[in-house]
Amino acid sequence: MPRVALVSHSTTPRGGHVHTLGLAEALHRAGHPVHLVALGDPAAGLYRPTVAPHTVLQGPSRAGTTLEERVLAAIDLLAWGLAGRIGEFDVLHAQDCIAARATLRAREATGAPVRVLRTAHHVDDFTTPVLIDCQRRAITEPDRVLVVSEQWRTILRGEFGVAATVVPNGVDAARFPAVPVVDRAALRERVGAHGPLLLAVGGIEPRKGSVVAFRALAQLAAEADADRSPRPLLAVVGGHSFQDFAPYREAALAELPALGLQAGRDVVELGTVSDADLGAWYAAADVLAYPSLKEGFGLVAIEAMSQGLPVVASDVPVFGEYLTGGVDALLPAAGDPAALAAALHAVLTDDGLRERLRVAGAAVAARFTWDAAAARHSAIYTELAADTPPVQV
Structure with missing residues (x-):
């Protein structure tokens, strides 16, 4: 089975991270090698206890910073943390814009033969040119993109020219x-x-x-x-x-x-x-x-x-x-x-x-279980890892 890192920009119990943790636990139960990597407070850990293997990297400071500054700092921190462990994984599965940019940057910096998968839960309403471009690249540059609904598959096709695969959420x-x-x-x-x-x-x-x-x-x-x-x-x-x-x-x-x-x-x-x-x-x-x-x-x-x-x-x-x-x-x-x-x-x-x-x-x-979502993801990881990795120069 491909070794997978599920990558999230946050440890707070919002939809994207709740999804990431639920998926990580279901994959772990199924015996799929998975490791969750997130930005947050390493001393506090995740928002709830879990048996899924995970690492919390120190996140950026919010004090006196703009959203753009926080996003760019988070990408830097997450990319640095992933680069140091990238050889442990075959697939980096990013769960948000920040995580997608960080995984792509870590791959570029190391030249590792790793595949990058992105789940686009939704598209943020960014307003600055830097963040708009960051989000566009986080959707168009991964090797494959997933969404959690048909509506967002249609949006990504129309606005970004990306053909995404729908894998719905689950609930426990x-x-x-x-x-x-x-x-x-x-x-x-x-x-x-x-x-x-x-x-x-x-x-x-x-x-x-x-x-x-x-x-x-x-x-x-x-x-x-x-x-x-x-x-x-x-x-x-x-x-x-x-x-x-x-x-x-x-x-x-x-x-x-x-x-x-x-x-x-x-x-x-x-x-x-x-x-x-x-x-x-x-x-x-x-x-x-x-x-x-x-x-x-x-x-x-x-x-x-x-x-x-x-x-x-x-x-x-x-x-x-x-x-x-x-x-x-x-x-x-x-x-x-x-x-x-x-x-x-x-x-x-x-x-x-x-x-x-x-x-x-x-x-x-x-009808919506994490076990079903994990089985679908596991098949996608296998397909993705079997593709020829991109050549890094």
Whole structure:
């Protein structure tokens, strides 16, 4: 079997790295020689314990740096770390733009006969010429490119002229421990959820549709006030990102008073949480509010479904690849707060609908396993390693 390094620019529990770790564990279980390499804090390690072999290299400092400076520094650090061990691998599988540029640079610097594979989970909205070019090269220069959805295969073909292969995400339902009812109640009490508890995962970010969620929440809160019933509360998990979304977050939170909402009362930020805590929030919440405007796959949706949490997402094309509106999730129009509010209200007030979504959602999640993803990846690694390596000059 080809020796594979799965390479990630981060150790934080965001979609790309969650994918990387889940894949690494499944490959390791299957006996495929795999080693995860990521940038982060070596003393802290990965965001959760794992039996998969891994190395955490020291990541760049965020203090006083621009996004461009952080990206370029991360590429340098990761390329240096990979170059020192490149002889241990036959395939370098990069999971993001930074990792792709670093793997290509490490191969160029060493002349090693190693193949470079890239999974493009999505394309970032970079604005500087340096980062735009960096991202383009990270997609066009690897030996082969994978994507996690048909939508992104179409985008890469149209915008970059790259023929990508689709290998969907997976989910491990057993990753989240069972949560006793008393603990769910304690979590709700901790955030002051005396009415419906809505859960958002991914932080307050543009592509997560956070402002749309806030405006929908305001409509639900006004209806609750009119009915003299408890207000819904939105708990937001996550928020740590390599990019700096602070201006968007601050503007979004600044809008709350005009919406009749209050930070810390109606919208509670929980920050980055452990796997166990994330599973507990999935169990404690009444509905996942996931009105994304752009996703590579939307791993959070099937995570929530695997834990029995009904999902209200959006009608962006990627969700339509594996979700059916009204059957296993509700998919209101992306960017439409009124439509989102109506969908959330339906789930919160219709017991029959809520149960149907739970059952159908669990069936969807069961179709996406890391073992299946690992088997597909293993075949691709074998194909790739059998190709004639590029000649280094």
